[in-house]
Amino acid sequence: MSGLAVAAILAGAILLAGTVSVEVGLSVAIVELAAGFVVGNAFDLTAPDWLTFIGTFAGVVLAFLAGAEVDTPQLRREWRASFSIGAVSFAAPFVVVGLLAYYGLGWNHRQAEIAGIALSTTSLAVVYAVLVETGLNQTLIGKRLMSATFVTDLGTVVALTVLFIEPGVWIIPFTLVSIGVVYVLPKLAPWFFSRYGDRVTEPEIKLVFAVLFLLMWLAGRAHSHAVLPAFILGLVMSDHYARHHKEQERMRVVAFAFLTPFFFFKGGMSISASALWANLGILALLFVGKMVPKLAGVYPLARRYCAPHGTFTTLLMSTGLTFGTISALYGLNAGIIDRTQFSLLVAVVVLSAIVPTAIAQRFFQPTPTQIEQEVRT
Amino acid sequence: MPFERIVVAIDGSECSDRAFDKAVELAKLTGATLTALAVEGPLPAYAATLGEVDEVKREKDLFFGALAAAARARAEQEGVAVEVAVQPGHAAELIVRLARDRAADLIVLGHRGHFVRDHLLGSTADRVAGHADCPVMIVR
Numbered sequence: 001m002s003g004l005a006v007a008a009i010l011a012g013a014i015l016l017a018g019t020v021s022v023e024v025g026l027s028v029a030i031v032e033l034a035a036g037f038v039v040g041n042a043f044d045l046t047a048p049d050w051l052t053f054i055g056t057f058a059g060v061v062l063a064f065l066a067g068a069e070v071d072t073p074q075l076r077r078e079w080r081a082s083f084s085i086g087a088v089s090f091a092a093p094f095v096v097v098g099l100l101a102y103y104g105l106g107w108n109h110r111q112a113e114i115a116g117i118a119l120s121t122t123s124l125a126v127v128y129a130v131l132v133e134t135g136l137n138q139t140l141i142g143k144r145l146m147s148a149t150f151v152t153d154l155g156t157v158v159a160l161t162v163l164f165i166e167p168g169v170w171i172i173p174f175t176l177v178s179i180g181v182v183y184v185l186p187k188l189a190p191w192f193f194s195r196y197g198d199r200v201t202e203p204e205i206k207l208v209f210a211v212l213f214l215l216m217w218l219a220g221r222a223h224s225h226a227v228l229p230a231f232i233l234g235l236v237m238s239d240h241y242a243r244h245h246k247e248q249e250r251m252r253v254v255a256f257a258f259l260t261p262f263f264f265f266k267g268g269m270s271i272s273a274s275a276l277w278a279n280l281g282i283l284a285l286l287f288v289g290k291m292v293p294k295l296a297g298v299y300p301l302a303r304r305y306c307a308p309h310g311t312f313t314t315l316l317m318s319t320g321l322t323f324g325t326i327s328a329l330y331g332l333n334a335g336i337i338d339r340t341q342f343s344l345l346v347a348v349v350v351l352s353a354i355v356p357t358a359i360a361q362r363f364f365q366p367t368p369t370q371i372e373q374e375v376r377t
Numbered sequence: 378m379p380f381e382r383i384v385v386a387i388d389g390s391e392c393s394d395r396a397f398d399k400a401v402e403l404a405k406l407t408g409a410t411l412t413a414l415a416v417e418g419p420l421p422a423y424a425a426t427l428g429e430v431d432e433v434k435r436e437k438d439l440f441f442g443a444l445a446a447a448a449r450a451r452a453e454q455e456g457v458a459v460e461v462a463v464q465p466g467h468a469a470e471l472i473v474r475l476a477r478d479r480a481a482d483l484i485v486l487g488h489r490g491h492f493v494r495d496h497l498l499g500s501t502a503d504r505v506a507g508h509a510d511c512p513v514m515i516v517r
Contacts, residue, residue, distance in 0.1 A: 021421065025418070025419050025421060025422060026421065026422050026423065027421040027422060027423045027424040027425055027429060028421070028425075028429065029423070029424065029425030029426075029429075030422075030423045030425075062425070062426065065426055065428065066426065066427075069426065069427040069428065123423075123425075124427065125424040125425055125426050125427050125429065125430060126423055126424060128424070128427050128430055129420045129421065129422070129423075129424050129430045132420060132430060132434060132465060133419065133420055133465045133466050134466075135464070248428075249428075252426070252428040252432075256426075256428070256429070260425070260426075264425070319423075321423060321424075321425055322425045322426065353423040354423060357422070357423065367474060367478060
């Protein structure tokens with residue numbers, strides 16, 4: 001099949017996924033993953049190089065956007081209370097899944113690390129949507145939970161960036177440039193954006209993309225991943241975006257319209273239905289490997305810091321989606337994991353977005369009266 | 378029947394407008410307190426970014442904010458005070474829950490009548506009628 005034919009099929013499927021997501025009330029990411037899965041397996045398509053390239057860049061843009069969406073004043077206020085929950089939420093599944101993959105499934109240590117990272121994540125967006133729906137986002141518990149999710153995500157991106165670095169000279173420029181842009185861009189942005197921004201040519205988006213491409217190139221040379229500097233860069237830019245909401249909106253438009261669909265589609269296309277079917281037992285094992293340490297590790301802390309909603313918040317901390325997919329896709333693109341391992345990891349990530357959320361909302365959701373009382377106090 | 382606390386569901390549709398008018402009429406006749414619940418519908422489930430959630434929430438807030446203001450104005454014309462609650466989430470679940478929390482003795486809601494969806498999934502009115510602790514008036 002020609003490159004343009006593949007592009008036409010993908011573009012049509014992405015359009016369909018976008019409309020279906022609106023009609024059924026599911027996030028577009030989940031529908032795009034599912035559409036990629038169906039198209040990839042039905043047409044037996046392998047992702048072309050350009051799709052892998054755009055998908056990889058989109059993953060870094062998603063990390064930047066995730067950092068930029070953090071409410072930093074709230075994070076500063078709740079950092080201490082949230083740190084223990086967030087750190088345990090990352091460390092417990094990372095260690096347990098890593099050991100399970102290494103000793104139980106016979107994966108090599110790099111594959112086990114990818115598994116541990118991909119299944120250690122907590123989805124900030126899934127948590128946020130549930131908190132907004134319940135009204136808990138206005139309470140202290142909701143704010144703590146959001147900050148804890150940030151800490152978990154930080155653990156994930158640090159591990160993904162640091163663990164796979166190969167000793168060599170390229171570590172130095174990667175580190176120095178990362179620190180440099182994190183320091184300089186927030187200072188440069190107000191001047192640059194006021195002088196060149198607010199135009200249809202979008203110089204401010206081009207500036208961010210140029211920096212992200214630079215980080216990706218240097219990270220690639222250092223055999224690492226640019227998600228950590230991208231995430232931190234987004235974080236240090238979050239105050240600026242909070243004051244200039246339109247700039248952030250335009251960035252999201254570009255990302256959601258063109259970049260992230262290819263990221264999730266590529267993720268879905270790379271999942272092998274036959275590999276999943278042949279390994280249902282391992283799928284279940286990995287799912288349990290993620291959920292049990294998350295629940296067991298977070299629950300005692302959630303009871304302490306998030307009472308009376310300990311179970312509800314623990315279940316929400318067990319969700320995962322974007323960073324889990326980014327981690328697994330990095331492993332696949334870098335040749336660390338194979339397609340079967342990728343399929344299993346992404347399937348567990350998607351299950352972990354759906355199952356704990358559904359259980360939390362069905363059985364443990366706080367009543368509106370409880371929330372109203374907590375908002376008042 | 379002397380109602381004391383009435384909960385009415387509104388969503389901006391014609392049938393919910395009729396249900397709201399009926400609830401206002403009943404509240405006026407019986408002197409009951411009236412609470413209108415505007416259910417924004419769920420936010421995108423399992424979102425990948427906060428932006429996706431925020432955008433949908435903002436659109437819904439705009440629409441339902443205007444709807445709440447219109448409901449207050451209509452009730453005021455009839456001399457009835459109404460408390461309007463706007464909440465995101467699943468309609469049937471929230472209506473039943475709010476009625477329970479407010480110890481309502483009547484729920485009023487409209488029924489749009491969508492043949493395929495109602496037969497496949499059941500309507501919101503069916504679900505509220507099946508789970509509510511108090512009488513439910515369905516206005517067509």
